Amino acid sequence: MPIAHSRSPLIHGFWLRRYGIKGHYVPIPVMPEHLAEVLRALPRMGFVGVNVTIPHKEAALTLADIVTDRAALIGAANTLIFRPDGKIHADNTDGYGFIANLRQHAPDWQPQAGPAAVIGAGGAARAVVASLLDGGVPELRITNRTKIRSEQIRSEFGARVVVYDWAQAGNMLEGAATVVNATSMGMEGKQPLRVPLDALSSGALVTDLVYTPLTTPFLAEAQQRGCHVVDGLGMLLHQAAPGFERWFGQRPEVDDDTRKAALA
Numbered sequence: 001m002p003i004a005h006s007r008s009p010l011i012h013g014f015w016l017r018r019y020g021i022k023g024h025y026v027p028i029p030v031m032p033e034h035l036a037e038v039l040r041a042l043p044r045m046g047f048v049g050v051n052v053t054i055p056h057k058e059a060a061l062t063l064a065d066i067v068t069d070r071a072a073l074i075g076a077a078n079t080l081i082f083r084p085d086g087k088i089h090a091d092n093t094d095g096y097g098f099i100a101n102l103r104q105h106a107p108d109w110q111p112q113a114g115p116a117a118v119i120g121a122g123g124a125a126r127a128v129v130a131s132l133l134d135g136g137v138p139e140l141r142i143t144n145r146t147k148i149r150s151e152q153i154r155s156e157f158g159a160r161v162v163v164y165d166w167a168q169a170g171n172m173l174e175g176a177a178t179v180v181n182a183t184s185m186g187m188e189g190k191q192p193l194r195v196p197l198d199a200l201s202s203g204a205l206v207t208d209l210v211y212t213p214l215t216t217p218f219l220a221e222a223q224q225r226g227c228h229v230v231d232g233l234g235m236l237l238h239q240a241a242p243g244f245e246r247w248f249g250q251r252p253e254v255d256d257d258t259r260k261a262a263l264a
């Protein structure tokens with residue numbers, strides 16, 4: 001599976017060197033049909049855990065013995081811990097990373113300040129929705145090209161979720177205090193996100209999960225409109241921290257040097 005461009009080995013490798021830990025973090029491409037077998041073999045080879053990414057995030061959850069509440073709610077895992085008793089513990093740290101990134105780069109931001117607008121309803125969007133609802137957003141507006149996925153989120157996450165048609169995505173930005181691109185649009189080599197930003201208020205905090213490029217066309221336009229923008233790289237750094245701590249026993253600091261290491 002395509003993980004050659006993953007930045008996670010750079011991030012964990014940097015922390016291992018920084019804290020003088022004799023450990024390794026290696027990319028392992030795995031076909032979906034081999035995931036169960038690989039997850040059984042890795043602890044026997046001395047691995048203490050793994051990150052799992054697309055397309056394994058949902059399957060990893062079903063293969064785990066113990067699942068955190070947040071991973072169960074999101075329906076996907078990104079961090080697995082191989083416990084000494086042989087059990088696989090699954091967590092999802094994407095929502096944690098999302099909030100921690102905003103807290104670090106927009107310290108005045110409050111999820112309670114007003115409605116949040118989430119564009120996209122894939123796996124990452126589900127983690128974002130869970131974390132924003134947990135953080136106390138009064139209303140969570142969501143839109144997705146495939147509407148049934150946003151409707152599914154409303155039925156699972158409850159009454160604060162309001163679904164907008166994809167064609168009406170621009171309208172959902174009216175009065176929103178937090179605006180998130182959780183689609184893959186705007187990524188290098190893909191079309192930019194084409195949601196009209198006319199209704200966006202300059203007081204909104206705008207963030208993008210896409211971090212290649214760091215400043216997506218969506219973030220650039222929001223910045224021009226006077227919004228506080230936060231790029232998605234910090235989410236990647238912060239979602240990595242809980243796994244590193246569980247595997248290697250050291251809470252890593254997410255700072256500028258970590259960011260530079262991820263961009264190397």
Ligand code: NAP
Nearest residue numbers: 120121122123124125145146182183184209210232235236
């Ligand atoms: P996913 O489950 O495959 O979801 C993809 C999302 O993008 C869906 O909402 C999909 O809409 C939408 N989309 C794709 N192509 C589209 C198009 N041409 N027009 C409109 N919408 C389109 O992927 P994911 O795991 O949620 O990841 C989404 C993005 O977040 C990716 O770029 C990923 O790299 C990024 N991400 C970043 C972090 C971070 O730490 N910064 C963490 C996780 C993910 P449909 O449902 O209609 O297909």
